[in-house]
Amino acid sequence: MKIYNRVALYTGLLVAIMSACVIAAAYHEISRTFYDHIQQQQEISMRVAQEQLERLGKPLHIADGKLMAGNRVLNGDQVVVDRVTSLVGGIATIFQGDTRIATNIRLPDGSRAVGTKLTGPAREAIFDRGENFRGEANTLGEPYLTNYTLLRDEQGTLVGMLQVGVLKKAYSGALNTILVRSFIIAFIGMLLIGFLVHEALSKLVRELQTVAEGRKVLLRSTFSGVFGVDVAGRCSFINHVGAKFLGGAQEDFIGKEIHSLIHHNAWDGLQIDASHCPLCQVFQSGNTYHNEDDVLWRLDKTSFSAEIQSFPLIKENKISGAIVAFSDITDRKQIARDIEAKNEEQRARKLRLRLQPFRAVAATALRRVIPSA
Secondary structure, three states, rough: OHHHHHHHHHHHHHHHHHHHHHHHHHHHHHHHOOOOOHHHHHHHHHHHHHHHHHHHHHOOEEEOOEEEEEEOOOOOOOOOOOOOHHHHHOEEEEEEEEEEEEOOOOOOOEEOOHHHHHHHOHHHHHOOOOOOOEEEEEEEEEEEEEEEEEEEEEOEHHHHHEEEEEOOOHHHHHHHHHHHHHHHHHHHHHHHHHHHHHHHHHHHHHHHHHHHHHHHHHHHHOEEEEEEOOOOEEEEEHHHHHHHHOOOOOHOOOOEEHHHHOEEEEEOEOOOOOOHHHHHHHHHOOOOOOEEEEEEEEOOOOOOEEEEEEEEEEEEOOOEEEEEEEEEOHHHHHHHHHHHHHHHHHHHHHHHHHHHHHHHHHHHHHHOOOOOO
C-alpha cells in the first residue's frame, strides 16, 4: 500500500476513533446532566407534595385500617395527588403500606390505580432496607423517573409512602433530539478536523516523498559510493554503488558498525583502532576527513585503494552522524602507474637519442687510441 493511501486510511481511522470517543463522552455527559436535572426537579416535586400533605393535618397515623392525616382520611382522597400534579406536573401517589390509596396514575381502562401494590427495586429499598428510593423504576409496566419518600407516624413506625415521578418516555424524545444534534455536530467537527489533518499530512508526505525520491535519484546516479553513519558508527544507509564496491548488498551494511567492516586495517595489515581512526573522528568530534589514497576492505577480506571524503551531520548544534563518499581508485592508480611508466620510457629513449652522437664520437676516439678497438 502506498504511503498516501496509508495516510488516508490512518486519518480515517483516527477520525472514526475520535468521533466515537467524543460521541460516547457527549452521550454520557448529556444523559447524566439531563437525568440529574430531572432528579433535582423530582426533589422539588417531593417537597411540594409533602407540604400539601402536611396542610391536611398532623400527625400521620393508622386508624380503623386507614391512613389518617390528623382527622382526615387519605384513602381515596385524590385532592393532594391532583394538586401536586397541577403544581409541578408528573404523577403523585400516596401509599398505605405497599398499597396505593390515592394516585393519579391511570390503568389501561382509564381508572385510577388505587389498590395496586408496589413492586420492583423501590419495594426492596423501602421494605428490605428501610431507605427512600430515587431513580428509575417500573410502575404498572411503565418506566418512571421517580422519587419515593417514607411516611412514619409519631412513634417512627412506617405507615406509608409518598411518590412523585414523571414518565421516562415523556423526556426520552427530547433527550434523543439533543443527543442526535450533538452527535451530528461532533461528527461534522471530527470530519472537518480529519480533513485538515489529512491535508496537512498529505502535504508533508508529498514533501517527504519528493525529498526521498531526490535522495534515491542522487544516490543511484552518482558513480561514488555513499553511506551514512550515526554517532555510534552504525551504517544508516548506503547506496547501491557503495555496497557493490564493498562486495555486498545494501542490507549487509545497514545497522552494522561500519569501521569494523571496511576500515579496520591499514595497507600494511596494522590494525586501526576506532578511537584513533581519522574517519571515525568525523562523527565523534566533528572533524572533516579527506584522503586521496586510503584503503577500504571488502566483505571477502580483500582490499582496494579508495579516495575518501567525509563530513559531519549537525542537528540542533549536535553531531548526529556523518556522510562518507568514496571511490575505488584502483584503476586510476594503475592508469597513473602506466602513464608514469610510459613517460619514464619516453624520457629514457630521448636520453638515448641525445647521447647517441656522443657515443659515436667516443667510439671513434677510442679506435684511434686503440687501433684494435
